[in-house]
Amino acid sequence: MWWDWNYAWSIVPELLRAIPITLAATLEGFVLACLLGLPMALAKRSQLRWLSWPVTAIAEFIRCTPLIIQLFFYYYALPSFGIVMSAMTTGVIGLGLHYSTYLAEVYRSGIDSVPRGQWEASRALNFSRGHTWLRIVLPQSVPPTIPVMGNYLIVMFKETPTLSAITLVELLTTAKNIGSQSFRYLEAFTLVGILFLIMSYPSAWLVRKLEVHLGRRERRAASHGR
Amino acid sequence: MQFVTPLLEGLKVNLEILVVSTLLAFLMAFLAGFGRLAKYRVVRGITLVYVEVFRGTSLLVQLFWMYFALPAMHVNVSAMAAAIIALGLNYGAYGSEVVRSCLLAVPKGQTEASIALNMTYPLRMRRIILPQAWRMMLPGFGNLQIELLKGTSLVYLITLADITYKGMILRSANISQQSLIFAWMLVIYFVVAYALVLLIRYFERRAAVGRG
Known part of the structure; x- marks a missing residue:
């Protein structure tokens, strides 16, 4: 028999203990990406060429090159410039910076989806720039x-x-370590796959629900002539 | 510049994987994309499981599973085959969503009109539905192609002698110049990605010819 249930059950607790690290890296990276993405989106849309051009180029470079090599660069090459970070910090920054370029595009499309008339009406009503952004544009572009x-x-x-x-000891490294101790990789890697699936599938389902809900709310608002 | 030649040597492995796994991904994307819309529930069920399993678990986990876990079931695949299969099946699953949504996005009237004109299913697909859906698929495929290119960098972790592997070897021999080596690796990837972007744009322009 290929699959050993007793062995599989015995390694589950060790794998579960690695989940907080994986989740922490995800959430911290995501917060960083959200925070960096917004100024990046604004800079890319800026009419100042000296600002929009370099930011666009850098974002494009980060987006088109693999995360793993970026991580190697931050982890192995930056210390020679005097910047030493732990594997976790490097991972969070690498992940956050990489995906901030994606989120910048998301923000940009959100901002661009606000109809021109909204900008023109704000100007006609003599709203300040800050007021226009905070009260008119962002509330409509975020949902x-x-x-x-x-x-x-x-x-x-x-x-x-x-x-x-x-070298960050997250789920996959833990599974690899377990596998190399017992020379049984099948159970460890299969369980990691299952853990990823049971965490990501409900989240994806929730996101789809949210999408439908927001779409419905938008339609209702539109039909009420808001 | 002395680092570029060995890095390009490694890049050949990445490009080989890129080409073959792209072909596999295309095949899987169309099979699963049509499968999700099939008449039979069994076919829809099987393709749904395939798509959700490969989209719901991580690419690197799939890569490790193919390379380290399959031998336990007495299926021995080379690192190269594992890389191609994992990348092809993973991006095939993502691509199937592009295929499915674009097939559904072709207006229903097109299907109805071609049925009214007594077209058979294959003819309807080939001449009416697919040409219109294809144009909508290209941007989605373009994004996935760049992601697939970036994904080839992970094969280093299953012992293939790709550009990352060559870079790590160079690095251990020239530790003082490691930032330069990493920078070159990033630049090479960017150049390939940019070439792909241009190629995709060419296809998009060509698909748009003669259509308003």
């Missing part, structure tokens, strides 16, 4: 982006095994 951001949270969660490359 449609929420499901997309939820999707990226799940994508980042599934990307955390990459952090094992810089």
